[in-house]
Amino acid sequence: TRIALFASGSGSNAENVIRYFSGHEDISVPLIISNKRDAYVHERADRLGIPSFTFSKAEFDEGSAIIDMLRSYDIDYIVLAGFLLKVSQSLLDTYPGRIINIHPALLPKFGGKGMYGGRVHQAVVEAGEKESGITIHYIDENYDEGDIIFQVTCEVLPEDTPEDVARKVHALEYAHFPKVIKAVVKGEDLSKFG
Numbered sequence: 001t002r003i004a005l006f007a008s009g010s011g012s013n014a015e016n017v018i019r020y021f022s023g024h025e026d027i028s029v030p031l032i033i034s035n036k037r038d039a040y041v042h043e044r045a046d047r048l049g050i051p052s053f054t055f056s057k058a059e060f061d062e063g064s065a066i067i068d069m070l071r072s073y074d075i076d077y078i079v080l081a082g083f084l085l086k087v088s089q090s091l092l093d094t095y096p097g098r099i100i101n102i103h104p105a106l107l108p109k110f111g112g113k114g115m116y117g118g119r120v121h122q123a124v125v126e127a128g129e130k131e132s133g134i135t136i137h138y139i140d141e142n143y144d145e146g147d148i149i150f151q152v153t154c155e156v157l158p159e160d161t162p163e164d165v166a167r168k169v170h171a172l173e174y175a176h177f178p179k180v181i182k183a184v185v186k187g188e189d190l191s192k193f194g
């Protein structure tokens with residue numbers, strides 16, 4: 001199984017996923033795609049020896065150049081790891097049920113346009129939530145609304161700042177995202193992850 005990672009930013013989740021699967025027998029990550037030429041994920045990709053490419057928003061909206069590249073790399077699954085653009089309908093049609101996203105909060109709360117990065121954690125703190133967490137879900141045509149695959153929570157204390165929440169959520173992402181991806185592509189039973 002060959003996975004392409006899409007990332008817009010730092011790419012720490014992308015790197016964590018790549019490291020998890022390096023040396024894995026039947027799952028590999030041969031390609032990284034971004035919408036930002038200066039995103040730090042490209043430096044990580046260089047260091048890890050994985051080709052990374054940038055496409056414009058117009059190319060993402062239209063889809064065909066990206067689909068051509070995914071086909072040329074024989075990609076089976078797409079994993080969005082901090083990817084901030086909407087995925088085109090043509091990409092959804094080409095990879096039905098094979099595009100997975102991670103969201104740094106407990107959907108359906110704190111999802112939708114504008115809810116990314118630190119803004120999500122800010123909103124969680126401002127709402128006085130007692131917990132946050134991560135949601136790993138399939139992508140459909142609406143932001144953050146596809147079927148949920150996996151969620152896990154962390155405590156939010158009254159004195160926690162958005163940065164504190166971000167730290168806890170990132171720890172959950174690093175601990176769970178790779179193994180959930182593995183379970184999805186292998187068609188394994190996810191209920192055992194609780």
Ligand code: GRF
Binds near residue numbers: 007103
């Ligand atoms: C992660 O928290 C991810 O869930 C969110 O954006 C962040 C990306 O961080 N959508 P990184 O690029 O993986 O370091």
